[in-house]
Amino acid sequence: xxxxxxxxxxxxxxxxxxxxxxxxxxxxxxxxxxxxxxxxxxxxxxxxxxxxxxxxxxxxxxxxxxxxxxxxxxxxxxxxxxxxxxxxxxxxxxxxxxxxxxxxxxxxxxxxxxxxxxxxxxxxxxxxxxxxxxxxxxxxxxxxxxxxxxxxxxxxxxxxxxxxxxxxxxxxxxxxxxxxxxxxxxxxxxxxxxxxxxxxxxxxxxxxxxxxxxxxxxxxxxxxxxxxxxxxxxxxxxxxxxxxxxxxxxxxxxxxxxxxxxxxxxxxxxxxxxxxxxxxxxxxxxxxxxxxxxxxxxxxxxx
Amino acid sequence: xxxxxxxxxxxxxxxxxxxxxxxxxxxxxxxxxxxxxxxxxxxxxxxxxxxxxxxxxxxxxxxxxxxxxxxxxxxxxxxxxxxxxxxxxxxxxxxxxxxxxxxxxxxxxxxxxxxxxxxxxxxxxxxxxxxxxxxxxxxxxxxxxxxxxxxxxxxxxxxxxxxxxxxxxxxxxxxxxxxxxxxxxxxxxxxxxxxxxxxxxxxxxxxxxxxxxxxxxxxxxxxxxxxxxxxxxxxxxxxxxxxxxxxxxxxxxxxxxxxxxxxxxxxxxxxxxxxxxxxxxxxxxxxxxxxxxxxxxxxxxxxxxxxxxxxxxxxxxxxxxx
Amino acid sequence: xxxxxxxxxxxxxxxxxxxxxxxxxxxxxxxxxxxxxxxxxxxxxxxxxxxxxxxxxxxxxxxxxxxxxxxxxxxxxxxxxxxxxxxxxxxxxxxxxxxxxxxxxxxxxxxxxxxxxxxxxxxxxxxxxxxxxxxxxxxxxxxxxxxxxxxxxxxxxxxxxxxxxxxxxxxxxxxxxxxxxxxxxxxxxxxxxxxxxxxxxxxxxxxxxxxxxxxxxxxxxxxxxxxxxxxxxxxxxxxxxxxxxxxxxxxxxxxxxxxxxxxxxxxxxxxxxxxxxxxxxxxxxxxxxxxxxxxxxxxxxxxxxxxxxxxxxxxxxxxxxxxxxxxx
Numbered sequence: 037x038x039x040x041x042x043x044x045x046x047x048x049x050x051x052x053x054x055x056x057x058x059x060x061x062x063x064x065x066x067x068x069x070x071x072x073x074x075x076x077x078x079x080x081x082x083x084x085x086x087x088x089x090x091x092x093x094x095x096x097x098x099x100x101x102x103x104x105x106x107x108x109x110x111x112x113x114x115x116x117x118x119x120x121x122x123x124x125x126x127x128x129x130x131x132x133x134x135x136x137x138x139x140x141x142x143x144x145x146x147x148x149x150x151x152x153x154x155x156x157x158x159x160x161x162x163x164x165x166x167x168x169x170x171x172x173x174x175x176x177x178x179x180x181x182x183x184x185x186x187x188x189x190x191x192x193x194x195x196x197x198x199x200x201x202x203x204x205x206x207x208x209x210x211x212x213x214x215x216x217x218x219x220x221x222x223x224x225x226x227x228x229x230x231x232x233x234x235x236x237x238x239x240x241x242x243x244x245x246x247x248x249x250x251x252x253x254x255x256x257x258x259x260x261x262x263x264x265x266x267x268x269x270x271x272x273x274x275x276x277x278x279x280x281x282x283x284x285x286x287x288x289x290x291x292x293x294x295x296x297x298x299x300x301x302x303x304x305x306x307x308x309x310x311x312x313x314x315x316x317x318x319x320x321x322x323x324x325x326x327x328x329x330x331x332x333x334x335x336x337x338x339x
Numbered sequence: 340x341x342x343x344x345x346x347x348x349x350x351x352x353x354x355x356x357x358x359x360x361x362x363x364x365x366x367x368x369x370x371x372x373x374x375x376x377x378x379x380x381x382x383x384x385x386x387x388x389x390x391x392x393x394x395x396x397x398x399x400x401x402x403x404x405x406x407x408x409x410x411x412x413x414x415x416x417x418x419x420x421x422x423x424x425x426x427x428x429x430x431x432x433x434x435x436x437x438x439x440x441x442x443x444x445x446x447x448x449x450x451x452x453x454x455x456x457x458x459x460x461x462x463x464x465x466x467x468x469x470x471x472x473x474x475x476x477x478x479x480x481x482x483x484x485x486x487x488x489x490x491x492x493x494x495x496x497x498x499x500x501x502x503x504x505x506x507x508x509x510x511x512x513x514x515x516x517x518x519x520x521x522x523x524x525x526x527x528x529x530x531x532x533x534x535x536x537x538x539x540x541x542x543x544x545x546x547x548x549x550x551x552x553x554x555x556x557x558x559x560x561x562x563x564x565x566x567x568x569x570x571x572x573x574x575x576x577x578x579x580x581x582x583x584x585x586x587x588x589x590x591x592x593x594x595x596x597x598x599x600x601x602x603x604x605x606x607x608x609x610x611x612x613x614x615x616x617x618x619x620x621x622x623x624x625x626x627x628x629x630x631x632x633x634x635x636x637x638x639x640x641x642x643x644x645x646x647x648x649x650x651x652x653x654x655x656x657x658x659x660x661x
Numbered sequence: 662x663x664x665x666x667x668x669x670x671x672x673x674x675x676x677x678x679x680x681x682x683x684x685x686x687x688x689x690x691x692x693x694x695x696x697x698x699x700x701x702x703x704x705x706x707x708x709x710x711x712x713x714x715x716x717x718x719x720x721x722x723x724x725x726x727x728x729x730x731x732x733x734x735x736x737x738x739x740x741x742x743x744x745x746x747x748x749x750x751x752x753x754x755x756x757x758x759x760x761x762x763x764x765x766x767x768x769x770x771x772x773x774x775x776x777x778x779x780x781x782x783x784x785x786x787x788x789x790x791x792x793x794x795x796x797x798x799x800x801x802x803x804x805x806x807x808x809x810x811x812x813x814x815x816x817x818x819x820x821x822x823x824x825x826x827x828x829x830x831x832x833x834x835x836x837x838x839x840x841x842x843x844x845x846x847x848x849x850x851x852x853x854x855x856x857x858x859x860x861x862x863x864x865x866x867x868x869x870x871x872x873x874x875x876x877x878x879x880x881x882x883x884x885x886x887x888x889x890x891x892x893x894x895x896x897x898x899x900x901x902x903x904x905x906x907x908x909x910x911x912x913x914x915x916x917x918x919x920x921x922x923x924x925x926x927x928x929x930x931x932x933x934x935x936x937x938x939x940x941x942x943x944x945x946x947x948x949x950x951x952x953x954x955x956x957x958x959x960x961x962x963x964x965x966x967x968x969x970x971x972x973x974x975x976x977x978x979x980x981x982x983x984x985x986x987x988x989x
Contacts, residue, residue: 050356169676172913172961180938187942187945275803278803279923279924280939298809301809301813309809313806317798324800324801442880443880444977445901445902454889454893458889458890458893490978492978
């Protein structure tokens with residue numbers, strides 16, 4: 037049996053195949069992924085190319101409404117930019133930041149967790165203390181603080197350049213404690229195993245071998261944490277952008293689009309804020325559903 | 340006299356995503372009043388499953404697929420949950436393995452006993468409390484009147500199991516299902532608990548189904564014993580007979596693998612292979628791949644329990660014996 | 662037990678000190694301390710004099726000490742944006758935020774806990790599944806989007822409820838409350854629901870998963886084997902054991918409400934501390950940022966302390982001094 041067949045037969049693939057929710061959310065997520073990262077090729081218009089924007093086409097409603105225009109299926113904003121394209125590019129920004137911060141968070145968390153578990157003693161106590169304190173503060177507050185401080189420290193013209201790294205860093209920093217805890221727990225378990233004790237007796241200290249045993253054990257829980265974290269990261273970024281302290285306006289994320297559209301809520305052009313909102317909800321929902329399914333699938337139930 | 344408990348042809352199935360597994364296959368035995376029946380076998384042989392089926396607490400997707408369970412004059416395997424609830428505690432008591440996790444850590448011991456009593460017996464709360472103190476005293480807990488207000492974590496392991504026994508006997512059931520009652524205890528405490536169980540059950544005239552993998556406990560305590568293998572009954576007989584004159588090859592191997600301090604030293608018997616998993620039970624007799632006396636019949640037809648001298652064994656070796 | 666309290670208080674003081682350090686660093690290294698203290702328009706001469714007077718040429722530690730002394734008395738200087746005393750501004754807006762947060766917390770608990778218990782006990786049926794679907798949606802909807810949607814439906818389309826501000830408030834001493842007027846209540850509805858939704862779904866899921874976990878425990882199995890009634894098992898044993906960890910985690914979540922108030926206040930233009938903070942971040946108004954940070958840290962630390970004490974009071978195992986037992 038080749039590896040692909042083996043995988044298809046495995047427990048997790050079986051569980052996926054039989055959960056309509058998992059299939060639907062995977063497909064949804066895939067669609068958004070393709071739409072987002074394929075935006076430069078797939079989007080009907082380019083909302084950043086000033087030459088292609090027609091002010092005359094501003095504030096057009098979606099195609100199924102009275103004044104709708106088929107070239108702009110979801111309508112346009114106040115500058116005449118196509119909403120569908122804007123959403124695709126916006127999703128790309130949101131996804132990029134979400135994925136980047138989760139990855140960074142995992143790296144930091146895993147390293148610190150390994151360090152904490154292996155070294156023990158004071159380093160362990162310190163890292164865990166920081167993790168505890170940090171966990172008691174909500175992520176958004178931490179992200180806001182870091183963002184605010186960075187904004188204050190950097191001169192105005194640097195703002196755009198550093199906005200992305202700061203945002204990613206801020207969201208990542210808010211999330212590492214969870215990973216660190218999990219990895220630390222697993223490291224402690226491995227540290228107490230006989231083969232490590234035996235190696236110590238002989239005189240070898242074997243961190244590398246130990247980590248090789250730790251990592252397969254934590255892969256599952258980390259994956260589950262990561263999906264939840266991705267959803268939170270996307271929401272956090274959207275919230276920060278909505279508040280005006282997130283991504284710079286030159287590369288708007290879904291949060292920025294919603295903020296811009298908010299001003300038009302009362303004058304009746306509801307689509308400018310609702311469609312980006314819908315995209316955001318669908319994105320987060322698909323990630324959450326996948327995370328839920330993953331958690332159930334990886335849970336040792338039937339023995 | 341009808342036996343307190345009678346099981347006829349009990350089968351329990353599990354529907355899993357890879358098909359239906361038979362956890363119990365055509366199990367039959369009975370327990371008389373005041374009798375202690377040991378149910379012995381390896382992990383996974385189906386002992387606890389039988390106990391769970393009797394008290395009606397099979398975890399879904401497990402379900403009783405065939406057979407009957409009779410409690411005295413009454414058939415209980417098909418009763419609704421509500422009806423079963425009235426039987427549990429009042430007519431059948433249960434004791435589980437780990438005394439620490441069996442007790443709710445947030446309730447005092449007294450509250451848990453009193454609650455059980457008032458659920459089943461028409462006593463007032465204060466009467467129930469009085470009875471709770473008496474129960475604790477009967478199970479050998481010193482200063483019962485004070486300790487009634489203590490929490491489970493304030494008792495030692497052996498004391499906790501005494502509390503559990505008190506709880507199981509609170510409503511004076513006529514059958515006790517004890518699932519590995521001493522396995523989680525220190526060896527020194529095990530004997531005390533077993534003695535206590537034996538004495539209290541004799542006093543109340545209750546029948547006991549003692550589930551364990553420890554033959555030593557069975558030898559000390561039980562009157563008769565059922566040997567289980569892969570969800571089936573391999574042998575039934577009195578404790579003396581089964582231990583000293585085992586009939587089924589599996590039982591022979593089991594007895595031979597127990598070291599003895601007395602008698603001459605001999606090499607411990609080891610049975611090759613291991614008990615088959617539920618999804619890989621061989622056709623015919625479940626033990627045939629490991630049996631030193633295997634015959635062609637064993638591979639083709641499954642043996643029912645048949646007379647084998649003083650005991651009964653599910654083995655073709657005793658075909659036609661009377 | 663006493664030692665435990667002392668230890669926690671020391672820890673709390675430690676955290677506050679660190680937070681104070683961060684806030685102080687904000688003052689020192691971000692922007693110009695003198696202008697922060699006195700505003701932007703002062704002469705060079707004054708600046709030199711004040712630098713000496715204010716001790717800004719003194720070592721770090723001494724300045725930090727002064728900062729702490731001031732902070733403890735609630736003096737954080739003057740807002741760069743408004744020119745007012747920061748402490749006055751914060752105190753002015755505190756009732757708004759606290760009332761909103763309290764309303765949201767009450768909704769989250771009063772609705773979330775029963776729904777969580779309901780979905781744990783009733784695994785089948787359309788009602789339970791509907792609640793679960795709703796909870797999934799609640800976790801996937803960012804707070805600001807909920808606010809916008811509510812405004813769209815109830816303000817723009819139906820015109821039933823107002824969409825910004827606090828309505829009429831009544832001043833009782835220093836506290837201004839919106840709870841004594843009809844317009845105050847009307848203005849409170851949408852923001853409170855918005856703020857509570859996320860927490861509500863978290864509480865719901867938490868209660869549900871805790872209860873499911875508890876229902877699998879051995880002592881529940883033993884309780885069933887003893888023939889206890891369903892009501893005794895579910896609402897006596899299971900519920901009590903569920904609420905113990907839930908109470909503590911919920912207490913910590915309450916802190917999240919105060920943090921998310923920032924977003925809600927922005928959407929609804931609710932005149933609270935959160936809105937003040939956001940404006941401060943956008944404007945780089947250091948004193949306000951620092952003050953808000955310290956205040957929030959204080960609230961969090963206090964919540965943590967109260968929750969720890971609560972845990973102690975409820976779980977008899979801890980009272981016996983065995984130490985923290987996290988299991989069931």
